[in-house]
């Protein structure tokens with residue numbers, strides 16, 4: 001099986017469609033068809049900030065649940081949207097306000113359908129994806145070697161938020177440790193969550209969140225070839241949103 005893993009989409013539907021086309025996923029009368037032996041993997045953060053979060057939910061639902069040619073693992077924005085849908089008191093900021101506005105603009109039956117589709121996706125999703133021999137692991141914000149194969153609270157925090165210390169920076173963002181720098185495991189780990197200007201290969205890991213929603217690119221990496229495929233963003237460029245790691 002060949003996996004085409006796609007980074008953080010954040011409502012950038014047009015770019016997602018462009019990337020799928022570039023990767024050879026063809027649309028026929030019944031929707032997408034994958035190239036032979038290919039599956040697409042979504043590493044989370046489907047929604048928020050971008051122009052069409054509802055469209056992205058519908059597309060990912062179709063590929064994962066209906067056509068069964070996709071795999072989805074959730075990101076922190078997905079976790080928050082799930083809490084929103086189940087009626088938790090989530091703050092409408094840090095991106096979800098755009099998804100909230102899109103949802104409120106829908107008629108009642110469309111709203112119910114999108115909610116149902118997202119709940120199906122989210123509630124069926126594993127915290128992270130491993131292929132049969134664990135040569136590939138896909139986790140939204142990454143995972144440390146000792147957590148691969150495990151479940152539970154520690155794993156949950158890591159895959160959603162990365163290696164956070166609990167401290168915050170002066171601007172309110174959490175202090176995140178560069179776990180990839182010391183990673184020495186055998187599994188190839190594909191993750192996103194922290195926007196970088198180009199895919200960051202470090203040890204046996206790659207960060208493919210190239211900040212599409214901030215005017216960067218939407219990136220996919222293929223496994224096992226590790227080939228990168230990208231499309232340019234159609235969103236305005238916000239330089240300050242991109243992290244610089246020492247290579």
Ligand SMILES: [Mn+2]
Nearest residue numbers: 045075076193
């Ligand atoms: Mn994220």
